[in-house]
Amino acid sequence: MPGRLVEQSPGISRFRVRCFASPRNDMANHETPMIRILSAALAVALLAFPFTPTRAADSPSREPYGIALEGFAYPYPVHLLPVVNDGEQLSMVYMDVSPAQPNGRTVVLLHGRNFPSSYWAPVIKMLSEAGFRVVVPDQIGFGKSSKPQGELHFDNLARNTIALLDHLKIDKAEIVAHSLGGMLGVRIARAYPDRVAHLVLTAPIGLEDYRLYVPPTPTEKMIETEDKLTAEGYRKQLQTNYAIKLPAEAITPFIDARFNIKGSPDYPRWLRAFVSSGQMIYREPVAHEIPLIALPTLFIMGADDHNAPGRPLAPEALRAKMGQNAELAKALATKMPNARAEVIPNTGHLVFLEAPEKYKELMLGFLGR
Helix, strand or coil: CCCCCECCCCCCCCCCCCCCCCCCCCCCCCCCHHHHHHHHHHHHHHHHCCCCHHHHHHCCCCCCCCCCCCCCCCCCCEEEEEEEECCEEEEEEEEEECCCCCCCCEEEEECCCCCCHHHHHHHHHHHHHCCCEEEEEECCCCCCCCCCCCCCCHHHHHHHHHHHHHHCCCCCEEEEEECHHHHHHHHHHHHCHHHEEEEEEECCCCCCCHHHCCCCCCHHHHHHHHHHCCHHHHHHHHHHHHCCCCCHHHHHHHHHHHHHHHHCCCHHHHHHHHHHHHHHHHHCCCCCCHHHCCCCEEEEEECCCCCCCCHHHCCHHHHCCCCCHHHHHHHHHHHCCCEEEEEECCCCCCHHHHCHHHHHHHHHHHHCC
């Protein structure tokens, strides 16, 4: 099967791209020779001049990324898996990192809504050093994977993830999920319990049914709102919603990954897919399924994480009741036959980046290194 391999050398430059067979990984994502020449020129320029992340994220002049994040470097080579969702031919991108000393086990990392899977880089390194093979997909609609014309659904994303395990001949894996990935992890654990050994829910959303607080919002209204958001407004949104304890420059790649796409002619399709993921969170709750999970489950929560999608749209009297995530996790764990919740003080939504040593201790201890 023809494939495209993207390589990066961390710490040397932001970009070093090598393409094989140059296939499309999206219906509108074909890189022309001229684009590859411009990408190479950009790489040379980045080596020649100091790069200041904060200025780049807020600058009105941006080097546009493609709809599949062409131009945004990942920490390990990426591969493509063809999938079909609702009759649409799509490509799912993933990283597959082998350890130097394998322990015979595999961890699948599931990313959140506002983050490309590249943000798992320190966790990939940690797990690999512990002997785990680490498989890290970009779900359809996110990161470097295809942006579908149709709507996103957790059931499709779950089937895609199992298809990836089948493709890689992995019978059973540890599922480690963050944020929106936590909702997907719940759906996978419920639909395919025989394929999951342990479930780690890292600052998951979906611990409550947002429909109980937030009125439905038309998709076109959500598209209009998201399109008006500026890079600086997005930075403030991340810092506020996620109680981020990281330095400003650590947030910049997330802002770049979203706003550099605005220069792409395919931006409207990206935006519609992004909004579809928000509707999926709202329309397809998993909170009622969580107590039914019998698999060994660990919630790792940030004490200051009160993220609640849609809170600004809820009636003012209900907003304060939303996003009590640490307490919700502890309550849900008591209803499950084999679960516990750990809360890390002074951390927000990006708990694995904010408290890496404690996160490592909890996760490896749970997985039974």
